[in-house]
Amino acid sequence: MGHAEPPFQRVAADLRRRIAAGEWDTGDRLPSRAQLAREYSVGANVLQRAQERLIIEGILEGRSGSGTFVARPRQRMRLVRSRNRERRGDSPFRVNMADQGRAGSWDSRSEVRTPAPEDIARRLELTPGDLCVRTDYEFFADGRPAYLSVSWEPMAITGTTPVVLPEMGPLAGRGVLERMYSIGVVIGNTVEIPRPGRATQAQANLLGISVGDLILLIERTYYDTDGRPVETADLVIPDRSGEVVYEFGIEHHRA
Structure with missing residues (x-):
């Protein structure tokens, strides 16, 4: 039955x-x-x-x-996660939006000398309390909220360099790959862990959705070519207006 x-x-x-x-x-x-x-x-x-x-x-x-x-039918925005977009020279988000004929922009707020909470310290292989730069982002597509991100970078890596603030200095807004490369840190790979969730009051206020609405949470960490984590972030994407697409290249080996 x-x-x-x-x-x-x-x-x-x-x-x-x-x-x-x-x-x-x-x-x-x-x-x-x-x-x-x-x-x-x-x-x-x-x-x-x-x-x-x-x-x-x-x-x-x-x-x-x-x-x-x-409600008006919504055209869900596609957020493409791809190694092809993770290239130096521009923000992956801006490239992604331009491909869809949208204008990508963002607001940010950085706080230096922020002690790493336990979970962030684990992801960055630090000791809890080690100093980081925390940056809160609000991303917009054509002026409307697209998604949120909270990024953490160890000050042990960037603290004495011109790129300590992601959105200020000579490489403001150019993305993690470009900024790290400028100080001799080469990103080797990125790991993303997606999880379903429900919007908190604070997230709902920023995204223009309701408390409890479905969201996708992505825990993303960049590693340099030695396998050292150099940045980690939590992305919050509203399910009703955005969909995440993962794109993978295929390597062909001749026999």
């Missing part, structure tokens, strides 16, 4: 069907939750869960104090 479908999933599926059939157009306000709950013979909490599921999917949007509306 199969498991019965939870009531909220059944209601969500029918609301999805009705919206697809054109019963409500883009921008239309849905009937009140109480009215829809009576129509489906379910409790208000079941109806709320069904609508929250469609909000996460980008089909509905909730407006504080106004109700629930049919």
Whole structure:
């Protein structure tokens, strides 16, 4: 025997069907939750869960104090993670956005002499409390929030160099590869660990999404050619507006 479908999933599926059939157009306000709950013979909490599921999917949007509306279809932005884009000379994000006909930009805030928390110290092979430069980024595509990143670099590597601040100095905004190369540090590879998550209040505020919305968390670390970690970052990408694509080159060896 199969498991019965939870009531909220059944209601969500029918609301999805009705919206697809054109019963409500883009921008239309849905009937009140109480009215829809009576129509489906379910409790208000079941109806709320069904609508929250469609909000996460980008089909509905909730407006504080106004109700629930049919959302505009979103064109999800593609964030391509590729060794071909990890080249010196420009920001991988700006290259990625230009390929999609979008303008890529970002705001940043760096703090020097920031003690490494335990998890960051582990990733950078430091002792907890070792001093780092922490940089918080907000990335934008055509002026709209795209994703967030928090980057950490050991001051033992950059502290006495002109590139200690990622977004200031002679190579401001040129990316980790270019900046590290300028001080004799050659990046050999990068490791990314993607995990699903839910947006916190702070993340939701910056990204223009709702608390609890699906996000993709990527833990990224750059290593030099000796295998030493030289930078690590946490990327936060909203699922409803962005999708991550991994692109790998294939090496061919002749027999």
